[in-house]
Amino acid sequence: MNEFVVRARKAPTRADDFLAAVGKEGHVEYLAQIFNNTLFVSKGHRENVILTFVLEDSKDYSRAITVRGDQLGSLAGTTEADILDLLAGSLRLAEGLAKEAVIVTPEGIIVQAISFEHLVKERLETQQVYLLDKKGADVRQQDFEENAVFLLTDHIPMPRKTFKSLKRQGVANISLGPIMLHASQCVVLIQNELDRQL
Ligand SMILES: C[S@@+](CC[C@H](N)C(=O)[O-])C[C@H]1O[C@@H](n2cnc3c(N)ncnc32)[C@H](O)[C@@H]1O
Known part of the structure; x- marks a missing residue:
């Protein structure tokens, strides 16, 4: 399975702060757009993709929230508010998580305290x-290996030293x-390249 890892440097790891970051510096609404564009296609979802958000605005540890296409259960809905509620609910269950500890929510979402x-x-x-x-090098010149991992950021650039x-x-x-492009547009284009290489 291919994985997209999105680094969200100003996205809060506390559930209430996360929800309050819509339209603010954290711009967590972008994450909802990435979620929908990564996992859903017309009349279904992609089973062969993993999406991980690493939220870094934390008083203790960053939280990696991972959603697997092959374990995606039924969701309350796919509006921006529905997706943000889903992510916030996962963060709430992961409050106080010890370093590198992992939980799996009832919806099958994995949350780990990891950088x-x-x-x-x-x-x-x-x-x-x-x-x-x-x-970087043109995506169309790449032969992707199976289980490739793609790193991107939300609206905040990756630090030069990274x-x-x-x-x-x-x-x-x-x-x-x-x-x-927006990160939510990048995930669509990469998956299209991968679809065509099959
Ligand atoms: C909205 S962009 C980040 C914008 C940020 N202001 C910056 O300057 O990096 C979100 C992500 O999409 C990636 N991205 C956007 N356009 C791209 C392109 N044409 N080719 C490859 N990656 C792209 C960026 O590298 C970043 O990881």
Whole structure:
């Protein structure tokens, strides 16, 4: 299964703060757009994709919220408010989580107290990891391996030092073209490339 990992540096990890961040610096509404565009297609959803949000505005540890397409149960709805409520509910259950501890919510959502860097390091042990970068190599020149991992940010750029560190660790930078897109648009374009490579 391919995975999208979205780093959300200003998204709060406390459920109430998360919900209050709509339209504010954290702009968590972008995450709802990414959620829908990653997991849903017309009249169904993608079973072969994993979506992970790493929320970093935390008083203790970052929270990685992971949704697996093959374990997606029925949802209350898919409006922005429904998706944000779903994510906030998962965060509420994960309040006070110990470092690197994991919980699975009744909806099958996995929440782990883990940093972005540590999570990427884990993926790199067994998977090819790509960083979305407008200046990277053309996506159409890539032959993606199975179970590829794609890293992107929400509206806040990846810090320069992360770029360098990821490169050192073997992460490949890939571009979707010359226009800076929304993350929710990037996930659609990558999945389209993957669909065509099948
Ligand atoms: C809205 S952009 C981030 C915008 C942010 N202001 C910046 O300058 O990085 C969200 C994500 O999409 C990726 N992205 C946007 N356009 C892209 C493109 N043409 N090719 C590859 N990645 C792209 C960015 O690298 C980032 O991870």
